[in-house]
Structures are given as structure tokens and as C-alpha cells.
Amino acid sequence: MASDGARKQFWKRSHAKVPGSIQHVYGAQHPPFDPLVHGTLLKSMPKVPTTPMKAKRVSTFQEFESNTSDAWDAGEDDDELLAMAAESLNTEVVMETAHRVLRDHSQRQGQHPPPEAPAHEAELPAAPGSDLRLVKSVSESHAACPAEGAGGAASLQRSQSLPHSASATLPGAADPGTASSCALSEREASRLDRFQQLLAGPHTDLEELRKLSWSGIPKQVRPITWKLLSGYLPANADRRPATLQRKQQEYFAFIEHYYDSRNDEAHQDTYRQIHIDIPRMSPEALILQPKVTEIFERILFIWAIRHPASGYVQGINDLVTPFFVVFICGYLDTEDVESVDMCSVPTEVLRNIEADTYWCVSKLLDGIQDNYTFAQPGIQMKVKMLEELVSRIDEQVHQHLDQHEVRYLQFAFRWMNNLLMREVPLRCTIRLWDTYQSEPEGFSHFHLYVCAAFLMRWRKEILEERDFQELLLFLQNLPTAHWDDQDVSLLLAEAYRLKFAFADAPNHYKK
Structure with a gap:
């Protein structure tokens, strides 16, 4: 088992700021490049005057987390717009507009409006040459969308409990009819167009198709994309x-x-x-x-x-x-x-x-054929690997299961045997498989990290259970009936984080 000092050194290295010499890799499989986080654009933007919240320093994982979804599709049509906005927009104007949009939204819902923006923020004029078209389009598109009902308010409340990047940008983060559904539709239409362009060529670049598919495949092109990613159809x-x-x-x-x-x-x-x-x-x-x-x-x-x-x-x-x-x-x-x-x-x-x-x-x-040969050695090995991985990730959960004599084979065997199909709705399985077919050895190697993230998703509930029978019943009947694409996307993001942190550590399975 690695010493505490070694673990601290590992986490210190893995959370260190990315050196400027590292070349960024595009695509969701390798988190896409965001000029507002990684480049000089962030440094050149003026700082917001004193606010109640102190900005957090961006770490390597925060950079990854903010880029696992495709809200900003780097290398695509939005690059030019982002660069223009970063160079010309006045930060104070953006803040004032955001406050106004939220205030209008709350008033339409009959709720108390958010606190007014500080006077020195709201009254500052735009910088000379500021391009207000982007700010205006944000406000107008919000007003053009229908107001939410009670369900929309619940969705908004849920999104506020999630990381900003996940709640604001992950596919399926908004329910139909919410204020963000218009922007979501535009984003999905843009993604569909990129898929169609990639598939329409005489020779499909499978590596690019995998990167694009990691964040989910539009249903219109999912059949042909799955056939290509599985190796059934040729790229030509x-x-x-x-x-x-x-x-x-x-x-x-x-x-x-x-x-x-x-x-x-x-x-x-x-x-x-x-x-x-x-x-x-x-x-x-x-x-x-x-x-x-x-x-x-x-x-x-x-x-x-x-x-x-x-x-x-x-x-x-x-x-x-x-x-x-x-x-x-x-x-x-x-x-x-x-x-x-x-x-x-x-x-x-x-x-x-x-x-x-x-x-x-x-x-x-x-x-994954070794999962189904005599005695199913592949599954036996993967369950053991999951147990050792969880002991590295969260020793408290691991010890809790051990103290109550819950064995990983009692619940995780089915997770490996059925690839979580019995644990989540079919719609979630299909979304999960979009990513599995995009990842190298997705159904075997990456599935291990998805299972670890899936177990950690229920950490609070697991630790609250104090009885073997109740604990096992919970793990065998997890409350996922209402899961949607957002839940799967968050699960996959956490699985990618675990893979990023542990896959290259030579002793991460050893005690």
C-alpha cells in the first residue's frame, strides 16, 4: 500500500496547473480545449470588481471538469465567437446583463428576484468598441423561450446543486419547455450537423467520430455511427x-x-x-x-x-x-x-x-468473451479490480461494506455481467454505450471506472445503512428509474476523472 506521503505527492502532481508546453488534445475523450480556461484569453479579461464570492483558482481537474461536455465545441464554429467576445466584451456589462436576465426570469415565475447587482457594476458604461450583440442575443433568446412551470423550477433547483459546467452544459441538462431548451436545441442541431458532415464524406475519420461521439450521439445518426464504431462497417x-x-x-x-x-x-x-x-x-x-x-x-x-x-x-x-x-x-x-x-x-x-x-x-x-467462458474468469477478475479500486478511492465506503460483510460479488457481479443494463433504464444504457464505443476497450477497461463511479454515486446512502440485508437490498435495487442523459453524463465524467487519476498509476490496484 502506498504511503500517505506518496499519495499526497501523486495528488499534488495530478492537480498541478497544466504547463504551457503541453499540447491540448481536442475531443470529449480527451477533454476539449477551452480558450476561456486554458489560453491567454482568461488572463487578458478584466477582473470583476469586488464581489461577495472569491474566485477559485483553476486546477487541472477543474479544467477537465469544465470541458467534459461540449457547451463550447472547440475547433468548431464557436471559436471565432469566443475570441471576439473575450476581446471586445466588457465584463461589467456582461455581469449586469446576467443579473437582469435572472431578475426578469424570477419575476415571471413569481419568485423573489435575486439581489441587485452592485451599483458600481450596473452603472459602469461599456468599454469603447464593446460589441453588445452577444449580450443582447443572450437576453433575447432567453425571453423568446417559454417560461417554466413547476417542473422547470425543480430542474433549476437541481441544476444549482451540480457543478456549473455540468448543470449548464451537459446534454439533457434542461427539460423540454425550460428557458434553456432553445439553446439546447441549437446546440444539438449543431452537433447533428457535425455528425452528418463527418459521415457524409467518402472516408469517415473514425478517430474524429469517436471524439465527437463521447459526449453522446444524436438519435438520427446513432445506427450508422454504432455500426462504424463497433467495426461492423468500414470507414470507406x-x-x-x-x-x-x-x-x-x-x-x-x-x-x-x-x-x-x-x-x-x-x-x-x-x-x-x-x-x-x-x-x-x-x-x-x-x-x-x-x-x-x-x-x-x-x-x-x-x-x-x-x-x-x-x-x-x-x-x-x-x-x-x-x-x-x-x-x-x-x-x-x-x-x-x-x-x-x-x-x-x-x-x-x-x-x-x-x-x-x-x-x-x-x-x-x-x-469481453472471457466474461462468459467457464467460471467467468473475466468477471471474477473485474469484480476484484473494482474492490481494490474502491479501497483506493474511498476507504470509508470500502470498510463500511466490509464491516457489514457485504461482498462485492453479491452486487457487482451483475454490474459486470450485464454491463449495468439491469441497474439503469434502457435509454441510459444506450447513452452509456455511445461513450463505451468511443473509448478504447470501453466495455471492459472503462466500464470498471464507470462501475466505481456508480458505486460512489450512492456513497451517502451506503454509509447511512447499518444492516447487511438493507445494504444489500439497496445495492441490488438502486433508485435509477428516473435517470436521464444528464445523470449518465455526470457518471461518465466522474468515471473519466477516476481513469485519469488512477489508470496510469502503476500500483493503484496494489495494497
Whole structure:
């Protein structure tokens, strides 16, 4: 176990200010460059006169945290605007305008307005040559959006308890109908446009696609993006139609050759277990449709036959659902998958979606197959790694679980076996997989840090439980039913922080 002095030195180094010689890396996988934090623009901006709050010194992690989302898409259209604003806007004018916007917003809600800005801030004139267009557009866009109801007020209250960068910029941070929904729509439209431009080229830059996808993929381009990131489709656009046709034909050749053997003595146990497990999956309204059940049975049986080293293991069945749902929703242009009637989908479309799902699931499982071989050594190892990682991150939580004789295998085995699919809603799983497919070894290595962040998310509740049974029941039934993209984005940001802090430490697993 590393000494206290060594740990202090490590954290001192990891929180040290980034030297000017370090070249910034763009993209969400590596936090994007923000000229207002990293560059000389911050230094050149005039300081705000005396205020009740003292500005905090920016640290390395704060720089990372403020850039994990894509509110300012560096290297994109906003760079020029940011530079112009930093050079020409008067800080006092910005502060006064912000106070006025908040004051107007509170009055519309019938709430008490925030404290008035100090007179010396509000009355100072704009600096000569100040460009007030940006300030005016902020105020006008706020007024143009509809006022929030009670739900919006609750959302605002929740956002105030989060870090500024997370509450203000993470995708999905505002509910539809809130004052920030207009800006959110514009940002999402801009992201969609960048995806479409990247995908429309003759050769897709997969590295750029991964960086862009880390913060979430618009649903309109998610099917094609997942196929590219999983390695199912080639980056060369001209080769994709032939690849799709060949792989789909190959899959149905497997069906013709192997599927009739499902009732043979050698395979009937495998098929029976698959048949039993599928109705237990989610979403039930979709899975229980006969056509969907048949598709899942074929996909899982063919995979098991073609991978005899592992065969079918409970848990693999859950991994089919996200791919199938994303592909079927892409065809139907809907998000309410549970209301979809598969009888209305053309047979040829369902055949293509089935084949695409099979190959994408196969690509995923290729990277984590040791999770499903005999005795599932991959999962056993990952649970042990999680235990040792948590002991490094938060010894109090680790000791609390140990004192109450709660073993990590009792709750974390399912987290590894099902990739957290049983712990969060399907919509959150899909968002989580956007990032997993963007990260190197996302479903194996990065998933470990996501699980650690997920456990730490419930730190307060865990420490309040003083009974083995209640503690275990809580960990096996975590209250995530109402989670949305914002919750997942915060989870991923924390997981990235843990990876950033621990992945390169040679002894971070050792006691």
C-alpha cells in the first residue's frame, strides 16, 4: 500500500496547473480545449470588481471538469465567437446583463428576484468598441423561450446543486419547455450537423467520430455511427453497401445451416435456456412480441453455436437489446420502442436489422468473451479490480461494506455481467454505450471506472445503512428509474476523472 506521503505527492502532481508546453488534445475523450480556461484569453479579461464570492483558482481537474461536455465545441464554429467576445466584451456589462436576465426570469415565475447587482457594476458604461450583440442575443433568446412551470423550477433547483459546467452544459441538462431548451436545441442541431458532415464524406475519420461521439450521439445518426464504431462497417463509404449485403447473407447462411439443430440433444439445453431468458428481458412490451422473441432466439443461438469456448451464458441475452432497439428506432424514427408493433415493419427490414444486430453483438462480445467462458474468469477478475479500486478511492465506503460483510460479488457481479443494463433504464444504457464505443476497450477497461463511479454515486446512502440485508437490498435495487442523459453524463465524467487519476498509476490496484 502506498504511503500517505506518496499519495499526497501523486495528488499534488495530478492537480498541478497544466504547463504551457503541453499540447491540448481536442475531443470529449480527451477533454476539449477551452480558450476561456486554458489560453491567454482568461488572463487578458478584466477582473470583476469586488464581489461577495472569491474566485477559485483553476486546477487541472477543474479544467477537465469544465470541458467534459461540449457547451463550447472547440475547433468548431464557436471559436471565432469566443475570441471576439473575450476581446471586445466588457465584463461589467456582461455581469449586469446576467443579473437582469435572472431578475426578469424570477419575476415571471413569481419568485423573489435575486439581489441587485452592485451599483458600481450596473452603472459602469461599456468599454469603447464593446460589441453588445452577444449580450443582447443572450437576453433575447432567453425571453423568446417559454417560461417554466413547476417542473422547470425543480430542474433549476437541481441544476444549482451540480457543478456549473455540468448543470449548464451537459446534454439533457434542461427539460423540454425550460428557458434553456432553445439553446439546447441549437446546440444539438449543431452537433447533428457535425455528425452528418463527418459521415457524409467518402472516408469517415473514425478517430474524429469517436471524439465527437463521447459526449453522446444524436438519435438520427446513432445506427450508422454504432455500426462504424463497433467495426461492423468500414470507414470507406463506397464499401459499405457491399459489406452490408455480404454480412447479412452470411448471417442467414448460418441460420440455414445451424438453426435446425436447436432441438438436437447436443444443443437443446442451450436453446431451452435462451427461450426461458428472453421473456425476462426489458422492455417487456417489445420482447414479448413473437417476431422479436424469434429474432433474439436466432441471434443468441447462432452466436452460442459459433463460440463453443463460452457458449450461451445468462447475461449475454441483455446485450442484444440496445443494438436491436437503436436499429429499429432508426428505421421507424421513434423513441417509444415499447409501442412499436413489429407486424407493421416489413419483413426485409426486420431481416436486415436482425443481421446487423447479430454482427454488432458479436463485435462487442469479442472484446469481453472471457466474461462468459467457464467460471467467468473475466468477471471474477473485474469484480476484484473494482474492490481494490474502491479501497483506493474511498476507504470509508470500502470498510463500511466490509464491516457489514457485504461482498462485492453479491452486487457487482451483475454490474459486470450485464454491463449495468439491469441497474439503469434502457435509454441510459444506450447513452452509456455511445461513450463505451468511443473509448478504447470501453466495455471492459472503462466500464470498471464507470462501475466505481456508480458505486460512489450512492456513497451517502451506503454509509447511512447499518444492516447487511438493507445494504444489500439497496445495492441490488438502486433508485435509477428516473435517470436521464444528464445523470449518465455526470457518471461518465466522474468515471473519466477516476481513469485519469488512477489508470496510469502503476500500483493503484496494489495494497
